[in-house]
Amino acid sequence: MSNSATDRAVFPQTLWAARGRHTGPVPEEVVRRTLRGHKESGDIDDFAEPPVPEDAARRVFEARRRAGGTVTVRARLTLVPNEGRRPGHEWRLVAEAERPWDETWPSPATLFWPEGGTGADGSWDHHATVTGLRFRQVNALPADDKEMRRRLRDAAREAWCVNVVVHEAMTPDEQGRLPLARLLPPGLRHRVVEHRAAPHQFRAVNWALKDLGCEVPRGGAVLLPPDPAPEGYDPPGAQRPQRLPGRLRAGRTRRGPAPLRRPAPAAAAGGRGGAERPAGRLDADDPPGGAGARTAAGRHV
Numbered sequence: 001m002s003n004s005a006t007d008r009a010v011f012p013q014t015l016w017a018a019r020g021r022h023t024g025p026v027p028e029e030v031v032r033r034t035l036r037g038h039k040e041s042g043d044i045d046d047f048a049e050p051p052v053p054e055d056a057a058r059r060v061f062e063a064r065r066r067a068g069g070t071v072t073v074r075a076r077l078t079l080v081p082n083e084g085r086r087p088g089h090e091w092r093l094v095a096e097a098e099r100p101w102d103e104t105w106p107s108p109a110t111l112f113w114p115e116g117g118t119g120a121d122g123s124w125d126h127h128a129t130v131t132g133l134r135f136r137q138v139n140a141l142p143a144d145d146k147e148m149r150r151r152l153r154d155a156a157r158e159a160w161c162v163n164v165v166v167h168e169a170m171t172p173d174e175q176g177r178l179p180l181a182r183l184l185p186p187g188l189r190h191r192v193v194e195h196r197a198a199p200h201q202f203r204a205v206n207w208a209l210k211d212l213g214c215e216v217p218r219g220g221a222v223l224l225p226p227d228p229a230p231e232g233y234d235p236p237g238a239q240r241p242q243r244l245p246g247r248l249r250a251g252r253t254r255r256g257p258a259p260l261r262r263p264a265p266a267a268a269a270g271g272r273g274g275a276e277r278p279a280g281r282l283d284a285d286d287p288p289g290g291a292g293a294r295t296a297a298g299r300h301v
Contacts, residue, residue, distance in 0.1 A: 016096075017095075023088035023123045027088070028061075032061075034112055035111070045066065048063075058079060058081075059078070062076045062300050063111045068102070071105075076093070076094055079091050101187065104186065133155065133193055138196045145204045152224065159226060162193070167219060168197065169218050212224060212227060
């Protein structure tokens with residue numbers, strides 16, 4: 001998969017894509033139980049578990065629902081066992097709507113995963129590639145300066161999510177310790193990773209951000225630019241934490257590359273030669289917005 005800043009295409013606005021990691025032992029059972037519950041309650045129209053080759057380690061699930069009561073949304077979740085030191089299964093989710101995505105619609109992640117699950121049921125919100133990061137939670141930055149720099153650099157390379165770096169001007173009260181995810185519309189909650197810097201880490205976090213071309217103001221927040229940034233990327237600049245929800249929503253409708261219009265390699269959009277892949281297949285390295293993603297969102301439901 002190309003990772004250059006110029007070899008990219010715009011993420012289609014009808015798609016919603018996310019990637020994460022489930023650290024429990026049997027994620028497929030959690031998904032099946034969640035889908036059955038949605039079907040019984042009428043929250044979804046239907047779901048399916050398409051067959052895969054007998055020797056395949058991956059599992060595939062599809063679901064169909066009507067967002068806002070009228071707009072058909074088809075979604076596909078692919079589970080693949082992690083290789084190497086990271087435990088659990090990586091999951092990739094692509095959903096496609098009949099019209100441009102509305103972030104006030106329910107998150108497609110909650111089609112397959114329990115939103116309020118605890119223990120193994122709630123262990124699906126880990127970052128796919130950076131150990132220690134989770135969606136829906138506050139992720140304290142490491143105390144070691146070099147480790148902090150490494151974490152932010154690794155997070156910026158992940159094209160499937162948006163990273164927000166927040167600096168606390170003073171020790172927060174109970175309300176201030178809550179994650180920003182609670183303020184976001186449903187369609188953003190499971191694609192945003194919040195990195196939190198303590199008051200004494202102000203200089204260290206800006207040293208770590210220097211290589212990425214941004215800085216966070218004291219007591220403020222900044223959206224971490226993708227690394228490498230796509231051609232024409234317009235840095236969003238620093239924000240007060242209270243204004244971030246609106247800034248993130250604006251990223252879907254603003255012209256040109258924006259934080260939530262995630263880029264995809266031109267090869268996936270037909271801009272480079274290579275072997276064709278079967279329609280509807282989402283390969284392990286297929287980026288959000290790629291050709292596989294556009295056809296993989298629910299072929300069987």
